[in-house]
Amino acid sequence: MSSLREYLAQKRAALLARRAASAESGGGPVPLRATVTAEGRSGVRRIRIRDFQILSDSGPDFAGYDLGPGSPELQAGVLGSCVTHIFLIKAAELEVPVDALSVDVRAEYDPRAQSPDTTDIPVYPQNFRYEVHLDSPASDEELARLHAEVERVCPILNLIRNPQDITGTIVRVGA
Numbered sequence: 001m002s003s004l005r006e007y008l009a010q011k012r013a014a015l016l017a018r019r020a021a022s023a024e025s026g027g028g029p030v031p032l033r034a035t036v037t038a039e040g041r042s043g044v045r046r047i048r049i050r051d052f053q054i055l056s057d058s059g060p061d062f063a064g065y066d067l068g069p070g071s072p073e074l075q076a077g078v079l080g081s082c083v084t085h086i087f088l089i090k091a092a093e094l095e096v097p098v099d100a101l102s103v104d105v106r107a108e109y110d111p112r113a114q115s116p117d118t119t120d121i122p123v124y125p126q127n128f129r130y131e132v133h134l135d136s137p138a139s140d141e142e143l144a145r146l147h148a149e150v151e152r153v154c155p156i157l158n159l160i161r162n163p164q165d166i167t168g169t170i171v172r173v174g175a
Helices: 004-025 071-094 140-153 155-161
Strands: 035-038 045-049 052-056 100-108 126-135
């Protein structure tokens, strides 16, 4: 079984090849798409991204079946996944040896915010924080530089820190 350090060598080669290909083609934005449907009798949300499916559900206290995480929980997971991936990318790029890596993400969400008479409670998850558990022989200075780079370029971390406008429309279907 290959070690994480061996994987980082593969990641570095892939990163450099991807950057070279992007430079040759002129690069540009990559479209992202997810389609979510509410399942008939259960209300389970089926998230489809490329050829993958993820279930999102509520707990029984909110008429769900607890078949998957709720949206605020998924957001914490997405942040953790992105921070972890960017740590791997930047460790490969900076050639920082890593033997083990995990990220613990925490946040709070207050469901009282959805009540019509509650205006002082944010309607979004808040107080996001993450803790990186890293096994590495690298120096403290190398790890600080790695962390700074992750903080600088992690897309989801920066999206949460610097929200943007999102537009939504309704398209009537059926009768």
